[in-house]
Amino acid sequence: MTASDDAFHTGLTVRREVMGDEFVDRALARTDGTESAELQRFVTEHVWDAAWNRPGLARRDRSLLNIGMLIALRAHEELTGHIRGALTNGLTREEITEAVIQTAGYCGAPAALSAMKVVQAVFDAE
Numbered sequence: 001m002t003a004s005d006d007a008f009h010t011g012l013t014v015r016r017e018v019m020g021d022e023f024v025d026r027a028l029a030r031t032d033g034t035e036s037a038e039l040q041r042f043v044t045e046h047v048w049d050a051a052w053n054r055p056g057l058a059r060r061d062r063s064l065l066n067i068g069m070l071i072a073l074r075a076h077e078e079l080t081g082h083i084r085g086a087l088t089n090g091l092t093r094e095e096i097t098e099a100v101i102q103t104a105g106y107c108g109a110p111a112a113l114s115a116m117k118v119v120q121a122v123f124d125a126e
Contacts, residue, residue: 008041011049018052018059018085059089064099071103071115079115083122093123
């Protein structure tokens with residue numbers, strides 16, 4: 001097994017712990033057998049292993065940061081999964097809502113309002 005294989009498997013474990021098996025399985029299945037599978041592998045190795053496994057921040061802190069960044073990018077498809085992951089990582093609904101409110105001042109009200117629709121859909125599904 002190569003270092004890249006190790007990083008992929010370690011990253012895949014973290015990714016599944018945070019995002020859930022169903023979310024990860026869908027992401028991998030969407031790209032299986034295509035050129036896009038290489039990006040999934042890269043993200044799993046370099047984000048889910050190399051970044052998420054660094055010692056400086058707890059997973060809940062990383063989740064909180066991701067919420068703000070994904071709102072700023074208006075990456076709603078990713079935001080949905082990361083809201084679920086944030087709940088898994090110990091953030092409360094109140095903390096997630098406050099994070100969205102905080103983004104209104106820095107990302108703009110339209111971004112925050114749009115993101116809150118995504119967040120509320122995840123909350124309602126829980």
